[in-house]
Amino acid sequence: MIGRKKKRIVGKIIWGPRKSHENGMSTGISQPSVYHALVVIFLEFFAWGLLTNPMIMVLNDTFPNHTFLMNGLIQGVKGILSFLSAPLIGALSDVWGRKPFLLLTVSFTCAPIPLMKLSPMWYFTMISMSGVFAVTFSVVFAYVADITTEEDRSQAYGLVSATFAASLVTSPAIGAYLGSLYSDNFVVWLATAIAVLDMLFILVFIPESLPEKVRPATWGSPISWDKVDPFSSLRKMGSDYLILLLCITVFLSYLPEAGEYSCFFVYLKLIMGFTTEEVAVFIAVVGVLSVIAQTVILALLMKYLGHKQAIVFGLMFESIQLACYGFGSQDWIMWFAGTIAAMSSITYPAISAFVSAHAEADQQGVAQGVVTGIRGLCNGLGPALFGFIFYLFHVDLNENNEIESTHKQNHVDNHTLVKKMGTSKDSVIPGPPFAFGTVLVIIAMLVAINIPDNPHGKKPITKSAVQIHQSMVERGLKKNEDAAEPLMANCEQEL
Template sequence: MSATSTSSPKVNGKNALIFVLLTVVINSIGFGIMIPVLPDLLKELTGLANNEAAIHGGWLTFVFAVMQFICMPIVGALSDRYGRRPIMLLSLFGLSIDYFIMGFAPTIAFLYLGRIIAGAFGATFSTANAYIADISPPETRAQNFGLVGAAFGIGFMLGPVLGGFIGDAYGPRAPFIAAGIISMINVIYGFIFLPETLAPENRRPFKWSRANPFGSLKSLGRIKGVKGLIFVMFALAVAHTVYPSTYAFSTIEGLGWDAGDVGWSLGAFGLASIIVQGGLIRVIIPKIGLFWAGVMGMVSASIAYTGMGLAQAGWVIYAMGPFAAFAGLYNPALNNMMSTRVGKDEQGELQGAIGAAQGLALMIGPLMMTNVFERFADKTAPPYVPGAPFLLAGGLAALSLLIYVLVTNEDDRRARVSDVVEPGID
């Protein structure tokens, strides 16, 4: 039976898209709001210096990533079995609990508890991408994946600005409490308005043999090119961990910024991301094709990371903003290249496998980045290079581009979005 012959879920695709994008916006506000103040909260709870407190930031992300690595394939498989809506709502509820725990944490141990909960339920964006795959035909899927990125950009533009402002005015705990409130509102909103998009006939039985990172990769490995592209996404995700793990620490250390400066700069990045992923991507990808959009994104990422790593003044960080925004091209391009290789009943499993790869990246990346920062931000042990983690990320982005070229073929390079055909379902 072909994918085009199956019934579509009885929801308006446009309305479902709007609901998902609003959910991503609200959730990313909650995520971004805490970034500018996390260093201050860690220093308050541990009494450590800036470069030493960054190590706890890396371990917090590691704990979150371990839970994601284990749970994301399970969540993806559950969404293929029971539908997207209940899984999305459960995920959002878990994240809201995490923010409240972190906001009221009396000791550092409570921050770790919150991250465990968030990692176990952190399927928001993978489920959102499965939503997009459900409601988008192949020729518009990359653009709609880009809209998810733009929605994240909107929230990420507002979140750090709010976090920096609230943190400066009310202390480092207040943004976490605000994030919890925003996320709980999101749960209520989703419960009332979020539709189901996976039709019953497109669901498949839940199997533990496939609901784990190794089983899902083995299952998807039969599909040509998928494993190689997932590995590229993994390497890029390792590089991207430099933002949540060391951006605030690095700019505070190297440029003398405060939480407000960090928030405003991330807000500017979010605005640039909105312009690229919400608008330009709909022109760029149909014009140059998925493969070259991926190339453009990876080259831009390498330039952005390297520029930030070498920055000696704040304006350089802002100058790298457009490159950081164009880096957002690689994610929808890679996502679409993979999602069009699998059937409708495997979209959740694919997003779960991608989520597991990103979870593994979150296990490795933050520990790597924060340890590099601790070493090179120590003024007593030259060389003193607070931007060293970003230089490492730039190298990883360049390596990802090389691997990407090796795992794709001439057909991928020639293909345009209009050439993509939905696969059949076994």
């Protein structure tokens, strides 16, 4: 009976609007529902997932001398632009509606795809510049918020995240298989067709979710600078000691995670010698294990250990994972680290749950926005940092051009190529950025240990912290009223 009830609830969330939408649907051919958002997310990231292997090869062919540095810079510019533009796109969608910005973000995000084979330099340029509008998730979450009630919203967001994971689990393996069966060109044009299908779906089938009555009277209505300032939420960190600890934890742990996402599959193929099929299988295995970790294991940890212990648990596994990537040179170590990576994926959901559980009712959005802002900043800084560290340690392929051309002519497999090349796989630290990330995550774990278990209780704040605050007030660096409205629940100060 319980299982059937859950299925009915999920079905209602997906297929039916959960709010009244009078005067809110002037376009589209049906009522707005969560399934519209799921289709948009799945098609967009399925198209990009198909390109995992072709992207690695084009990146290496275009920048043979500084592969990892350029990859980091490209992804870093895209991340920084997304961080800066996300609040503005969100504010404009509150005025003009969600559908135009769904079409805009998907179009610009997928625009570089056909250029991969037509003009690689323009392809990478467009990837960097597309960061201005590459914020589909922000608009999708706003779309879902329009049509769900508060009690159903977390489940709906979970469905969106699960759909995103499902698209990335399946698409790299499919892309690798089609590439070996036909060619990389076929995969690129297939991804282009799927991206166009996504845009057509938005244009024809997606109804507007934002009711007319909640929009401003005119399109020219002024937008508050606080809403579009990407740094406004970050400045609120100092108003609460607890949120400050959480933000430091997020920054130190997600910075290496964002850098890892931007280059790890390139690293597996070009440095560790994984074949195309092995990279695809690796992504699928880690993706499936991550889904299990974020559902079953995270729920058990929350129930029996609590939020704080779940955060520390995830950070501990993340540090082990990064250490394996940084110091390991054997294939089995990479696979072992992949399973550990699935366990470490619970860190951010645990932090979000902690914020949700302890933030005041009227501060939920602000507190979550601060944490999300830190992640957005890391999405820009992480890839650039990893690329720069690879460059500093000369982990590149510039000395291997001759052997690479031999590989293309004779079709030597990747394992043989890596042995001939004598790359940094045989060095003491094959992956310097991952080793550096290990240090950052260990520091994050030490910070997380100092997070109060129960912020509502009488957990004292250290005298030194209060003295620092008073000193900042006296010098005019912080206003007294900042402490009057904490983002998280207050801890009683016992001096």
